[in-house]
Amino acid sequence: MGIESSYGQIVRLPKRVSAPPVASTQPEGPVALTDVLPAQPFDPAATGFILASLPDNDSPVLWIQDHMSGRENGHLYVASLRGFGVNRAILQVQVSHPRDVLWAMEEGAACAGISAVVGEIHGAPPVLDFTATKRLAMRAEVSGVAVFLIRSADPGGLSAARERWRIGTRPSQPHPHDSKAPSLPQWDVELFRARGRSPGRWVAHYDPAAQRATDRFRLVSHAFDRALGQSDQPVSHRSGG
Amino acid sequence: MLSIERWVRVISQYRTVPGADVPVVLSRSGPHGPVIHCAGPTAQARGILAGARVVDVQAIHPDLHVEAAEIDGDEALLQRLVHWSRRWCPWSVQDDDDGLLLDVTGATHLFGGEVAMLRDISQRFAMQGLTARVALAPTRGAAQAFARFGPFNTIATKDDLALRLAPLPVTALRLDDQTARLLHRLGLKTVGALADVPRVALMRRFANMPTDRNPLILLDRAMGKTTEPLNAPPDPLQFIARSRLAEPVLDPVPHLKGLAEKLCQDLAEAEKGARQLQLTIYRIDGEWRRVRIATARASRDAAHIVRLFDGKLDSIDPGFGFDLLTLEASQVEPVSRVQERLDGKRDTNADVAGLLDRLTARFGQDKVVWPAWSETHKPERVEQRVPALQGTPSAAPVLTRERPIRILKPAEEVSVLYAVPEGPPSQFRWRRVVYQTARYAGPERIAPEWWLDRPGTRLRDYYKIEVRDGHRFWLYREGLVNDGRGGAPRWFLHGFFA
Numbered sequence: 200m201g202i203e204s205s206y207g208q209i210v211r212l213p214k215r216v217s218a219p220p221v222a223s224t225q226p227e228g229p230v231a232l233t234d235v236l237p238a239q240p241f242d243p244a245a246t247g248f249i250l251a252s253l254p255d256n257d258s259p260v261l262w263i264q265d266h267m268s269g270r271e272n273g274h275l276y277v278a279s280l281r282g283f284g285v286n287r288a289i290l291q292v293q294v295s296h297p298r299d300v301l302w303a304m305e306e307g308a309a310c311a312g313i314s315a316v317v318g319e320i321h322g323a324p325p326v327l328d329f330t331a332t333k334r335l336a337m338r339a340e341v342s343g344v345a346v347f348l349i350r351s352a353d354p355g356g357l358s359a360a361r362e363r364w365r366i367g368t369r370p371s372q373p374h375p376h377d378s379k380a381p382s383l384p385q386w387d388v389e390l391f392r393a394r395g396r397s398p399g400r401w402v403a404h405y406d407p408a409a410q411r412a413t414d415r416f417r418l419v420s421h422a423f424d425r426a427l428g429q430s431d432q433p434v435s436h437r438s439g440g
Numbered sequence: 441m442l443s444i445e446r447w448v449r450v451i452s453q454y455r456t457v458p459g460a461d462v463p464v465v466l467s468r469s470g471p472h473g474p475v476i477h478c479a480g481p482t483a484q485a486r487g488i489l490a491g492a493r494v495v496d497v498q499a500i501h502p503d504l505h506v507e508a509a510e511i512d513g514d515e516a517l518l519q520r521l522v523h524w525s526r527r528w529c530p531w532s533v534q535d536d537d538d539g540l541l542l543d544v545t546g547a548t549h550l551f552g553g554e555v556a557m558l559r560d561i562s563q564r565f566a567m568q569g570l571t572a573r574v575a576l577a578p579t580r581g582a583a584q585a586f587a588r589f590g591p592f593n594t595i596a597t598k599d600d601l602a603l604r605l606a607p608l609p610v611t612a613l614r615l616d617d618q619t620a621r622l623l624h625r626l627g628l629k630t631v632g633a634l635a636d637v638p639r640v641a642l643m644r645r646f647a648n649m650p651t652d653r654n655p656l657i658l659l660d661r662a663m664g665k666t667t668e669p670l671n672a673p674p675d676p677l678q679f680i681a682r683s684r685l686a687e688p689v690l691d692p693v694p695h696l697k698g699l700a701e702k703l704c705q706d707l708a709e710a711e712k713g714a715r716q717l718q719l720t721i722y723r724i725d726g727e728w729r730r731v732r733i734a735t736a737r738a739s740r741d742a743a744h745i746v747r748l749f750d751g752k753l754d755s756i757d758p759g760f761g762f763d764l765l766t767l768e769a770s771q772v773e774p775v776s777r778v779q780e781r782l783d784g785k786r787d788t789n790a791d792v793a794g795l796l797d798r799l800t801a802r803f804g805q806d807k808v809v810w811p812a813w814s815e816t817h818k819p820e821r822v823e824q825r826v827p828a829l830q831g832t833p834s835a836a837p838v839l840t841r842e843r844p845i846r847i848l849k850p851a852e853e854v855s856v857l858y859a860v861p862e863g864p865p866s867q868f869r870w871r872r873v874v875y876q877t878a879r880y881a882g883p884e885r886i887a888p889e890w891w892l893d894r895p896g897t898r899l900r901d902y903y904k905i906e907v908r909d910g911h912r913f914w915l916y917r918e919g920l921v922n923d924g925r926g927g928a929p930r931w932f933l934h935g936f937f938a
Contacts, residue, residue: 275846
């Protein structure tokens with residue numbers, strides 16, 4: 200940006216310092232398609248992360264799983280979700296082929312009556328290519344339905360997802376009454392590709408007992424040895440896809 | 441006789457019907473054990489009556505062949521016969537649990553007179569394997585009395601009605617048991633005897649009896665002194681769209697849209713919506729093929745219906761072509777034409793119902809499910825699944841204990857190392873990876889459910905175990921050492937905590 204001064208010279212104004220990225224799970228607009236890559240194939244932290252970041256309404260959630268991810272990573276245990284702080288109807292679809300998962304997700308993404316679509320695909324099949332994710336993302340953008348894709352055992356191929364997360368598990372918080380017992384979960388969440396916000400890496404805390412839905416899930420900065428005042432930049436020891 | 445004839449008709453498709461010399465009876469459950477619902481011809485000839493207790497009859501006739509009666513099936517058959525019998529007249533109704541009443545006023549000449557019509561009725565029932573006792577009378581009460589108690593093929597006219605009714609027993613008037621017994625005790629055994637009693641005496645004696653049991657009123661109805669109109673149920677509405685083609689074709693897809701629009705127009709006029717639809721093609725070689733779809737809520741949206749058939753018509757085999765195809769709504773529900781919302785927004789429930797239809801049409805009923813709940817201790821049994829088209833989502837039960845977010849079906853066996861056999865594992869190996877226990881919670885003991893499980897099922901001790909790198913597993917030990925239900929306890933991995 201430049202302005203003309205009275206001396207006829209062009210003076211360059213200093214660039215505006217951009218505000219450090221805010222550690223929030225909710226970006227400005229609705230997220231069209233979110234890729235979630237579990238750090239380990241069976242890692243349930245990815246499931247927990249998605250359940251924690253579902254849109255805050257009462258509409259049902261469409262949960263689609265292919266045969267392989269059901270066998271390798273287990274099935275969603277809907278009976279436990281109330282204890283996890285998620286109290287809404289879950290429509291489950293069991294299909295055999297990843298192609299059908301993508302078809303069902305597209306159908307769900309086009310339906311404004313549901314709040315979110317979650318698809319699980321195991322092992323990076325060839326049908327899950329850039330075009331498929333692009334179709335999903337565009338459908339979801341039109342309808343405003345949040346679409347999540349759990350890609351387990353996936354090295355992180357090309358994707359048109361608006362946000363891509365890699366979720367791992369961390370040791371849980373200390374139990375207030377029993378030092379030997381695990382307590383509230385903690386996850387290692389890394390946003391390695393995003394549109395409209397900076398990538399970063401955080402530790403996620405989840406407290407299902409919190410009163411308000413927005414209080415249950417919070418991200419805190421990763422504690423690393425580094426200079427003070429640095430913002431949450433992507434951590435260099437992992438390269439995102 | 442209807443029950444036993446239907447039974448013979450059904451059973452002859454599966455196995456050999458008992459011989460003519462074997463007495464066959466159908467039984468239903470009574471207040472003190474099974475009673476005879478209907479007796480076959482051989483049994484009737486031996487004097488076995490409906491209503492007797494099966495054990496008593498078996499004592500007298502050791503060769504009695506007893507089968508269970510299917511009362512619902514008989515009822516359904518009779519309902520169908522009510523509508524089928526409208527081939528003779530526009531009004532027909534069910535009479536008791538084994539009769540049909542037809543109002544043939546002004547219809548007999550179409551079949552060549554009254555005698556010819558009765559013969560036609562008997563013949564057509566005989567073709568179905570059913571014996572019909574037919575009678576024709578000017579009143580409804582008299583007709584059913586002649587059919588049940590009179591001679592075969594009675595045709596009574598207005599003039600000889602009283603004369604023909606007179607020898608019949610009073611029970612022919614459809615009296616209940618108590619009244620019939622009372623009349624017997626009074627010496628009034630026939631309709632004629634009852635009719636001879638002065639009206640005033642009967643009126644005074646049965647003054648406070650309800651209309652449908654009062655002998656005087658029933659007698660008047662049979663004699664035609666009071667009216668007894670027939671309240672015939674309306675014909676079931678059929679929603680079917682047909683498309684006749686000039687010459688055989690192989691692809692039904694281009695005709696589907698027109699059919700659906702025509703059907704939906706009919707449905708809209710009747711304020712109905714389709715829950716189940718079937719498309720049938722009639723091939724030129726005489727065969728037919730059918731495709732069925734179902735919807736989550738009644739719909740008359742042609743575009744939606746066409747979309748549900750996507751991909752289903754590829755599997756339909758047209759053979760050498762077909763020249764007729766029909767789209768029928770086999771199950772309909774009322775859908776009013778009123779506006780559902782006042783704020784002008786879309787009804788999101790309708791969107792979800794449409795999504796359910798499309799998912800179910802593609803993947804099948806058992807693949808698209810809502811969770812349902814059952815009261816049980818076994819974690820894998822808590823969650824049941826109901827097809828989304830049939831069930832509705834229900835709220836999850838409140839669990840008192842923490843449960844894993846994902847569960848393995850079935851649980852996978854792990855090999856463990858433990859400090860004490862009753863304690864948690866210090867290390868376990870699952871899918872060829874060794875995990876070291878860092879923290880644990882438990883055990884939570886879940887005992888076998890003796891009312892469901894087989895004898896010998898072992899109890900489970902569940903542990904929530906956090907391993908060194910932070911993963912939280914749900915493991916259980918099946919059984920205890922020396923519990924007398926097998927060897928050393930085995931360990932299983934059942935689920936993952938978030």
